[in-house]
Amino acid sequence: MKRAVLAIAVIIGISLAQVNAQNDIPNAAKITGGLKAETNLSNFILSGMSDAKSKMNFGATFGGFLNLDVSKYFAIQGELLYHYKSSDLVRNGIKSEYQYWGIEIPIYAMFQWKTNENRRAYIGIGPYTEFGFSAKMRRDGETIDLYEKDKSAMLDSNSGFGVIVGYEFARRIQINAGYKISITNILDGNSSSVTLLPAAISLGIGYRFGK
Secondary structure, eight states: OHHHHHHHHHHHHHHHHHHHHHHTSTTOOOEEEEEEEEEEEEEEEEESOTTEEEEEEEEEEEEEEEEEEOSSSEEEEEEEEEEEEEEEEEETTEEEEEEEEEEEEEEEEEEEEEOTTSOEEEEEEEEEEEEEEEEEEEETTEEEETTOTTSOOBOSEEEEEEEEEEEEOTTSEEEEEEEEEESSOOBSSSTTTOEEEEEEEEEEEEEEEOO
């Protein structure tokens, strides 16, 4: 999995470096790319745990994107995002803090509206897959590694769907907001009776290279 993620990162990096060169070639495919940074709020959608609640905490996201203009009103956008997420799990009055590091690869079908002033409004929807590097639960001074071998309590990957809305100004600076929810139960144990679905809200800024 790590090799696949590294390969994707290298491909995106090379593609970003070639964006301006491609756009200078007549009749070349309209590919642009950029960088984005976000604040996220994340928690879990719970079922089968009536005595537990998941509360959102702040995290951070940084990464890049590639955007392929298919037509004036439609584009496809792929992203590679690095996440830090945190949330609180309260069960029987006892609070545990969940901390997570990982990488996410979403692909959006983008519907866009462009103006003569080189501004653009857009909305996108599509699937994503997330790979976790580290997931820990802290409670009463104790730290539990949720990915620990032979004692794994949580799967290190999940998939779901997300939606993104945003606006791009004339100088190619973007503001965007998004929501994602997993359709994969990330519990490794008790998964037949209890469901934990990761969900997150994001708000951020970005910059798109190219014309």
